[in-house]
Amino acid sequence: MASQRKFVVGGNWKMNGDKQSIDGIIAFLNKGPLNDDTDIIVAPPAVYLDYVRKGLSPKVAVSAQNCYKELKGAFTGDISVTMIKDVGATWVIIGHSERRHVFGESDELIGDKVKTALDNGLSVMACVGEKLEEREAGKTNEVVFRQIKAVADKISDWSHVVIAYEPVWAIGTGKTASPEQAQEVHKHLREWLSKNVSPTIAQATRIQYGGSVTAANCKELAKKPDIDGFLVGGASLKPDFIQIINARK
Ligand code: 13P
Numbered sequence: 113m114a115s116q117r118k119f120v121v122g123g124n125w126k127m128n129g130d131k132q133s134i135d136g137i138i139a140f141l142n143k144g145p146l147n148d149d150t151d152i153i154v155a156p157p158a159v160y161l162d163y164v165r166k167g168l169s170p171k172v173a174v175s176a177q178n179c180y181k182e183l184k185g186a187f188t189g190d191i192s193v194t195m196i197k198d199v200g201a202t203w204v205i206i207g208h209s210e211r212r213h214v215f216g217e218s219d220e221l222i223g224d225k226v227k228t229a230l231d232n233g234l235s236v237m238a239c240v241g242e243k244l245e246e247r248e249a250g251k252t253n254e255v256v257f258r259q260i261k262a263v264a265d266k267i268s269d270w271s272h273v274v275i276a277y278e279p280v281w282a283i284g285t286g287k288t289a290s291p292e293q294a295q296e297v298h299k300h301l302r303e304w305l306s307k308n309v310s311p312t313i314a315q316a317t318r319i320q321y322g323g324s325v326t327a328a329n330c331k332e333l334a335k336k337p338d339i340d341g342f343l344v345g346g347a348s349l350k351p352d353f354i355q356i357i358n359a360r361k
Pocket of ligand 1: 124208278282283284285286322323324325343344345346347
């Protein structure tokens with residue numbers, strides 16, 4: 113049976129778009145139809161957060177793709193939780209694999225950012241996921257447990273946290289994890305939460321799957337008991353995203 117937790121679908125636009133293409137995305141989102149039983153979030157590039165929030169239906173929450181661990185100061189090029197909130201965004205993605213592997217962010221920094229975001233009133237999509245060589249070496253659990261521990265150690269209130277499992281080998285590659293592969297890791301993450309945080313929090317916390325989710329594969333993934341939503345990259349830029357939002361319908 114599919115999970116009883118409220119479905120949550122995020123669109124991570126990454127470093128894509130301009131005002132013209134964003135107007136197109138806002139138009140298809142505002143047209144919908146959007147399933148009321150689903151939390152919907154889009155994460156535009158930081159410079160467009162304000163623009164998107166102003167144009168978008170209040171049914172869709174806006175997220176930053178990243179933030180820094182400090183609230184202000186001499187951190188050239190970065191943005192703070194306070195700034196994200198100031199423009200009306202309510203979420204932030206932290207620990208995305210591109211932040212980890214392109215920009216070299218450590219587990220420790222990611223944990224600190226999660227703490228700052230939660231302590232200052234943002235909701236967080238915290239990402240974990242193994243690389244292909246780690247999976248092939250049988251280290252998937254070891255990697256995702258290490259990553260989730262670094263985040264969990266900094267969380268006291270889990271009510272504004274969603275975990276995103278995004279296997280690095282599935283991101284932007286067209287190689288989606290099979291529903292069984294994704295379910296297996298989601299189940300292990302939930303067991304980890306049950307053992308190391310609490311059974312109640314493990315049951316309540318939503319775990320999204322991310323990595324080449326499309327309109328064609330979302331329904332099968334959404335049937336799995338521990339898959340509570342998606343974090344979508346490429347397909348969130350296209351009207352197909354509406355079908356992914358409504359995968360449970
Ligand atoms: P794709 O859906 O493009 O594979 O990206 C997934 C992702 O990284 C979402 O954060």
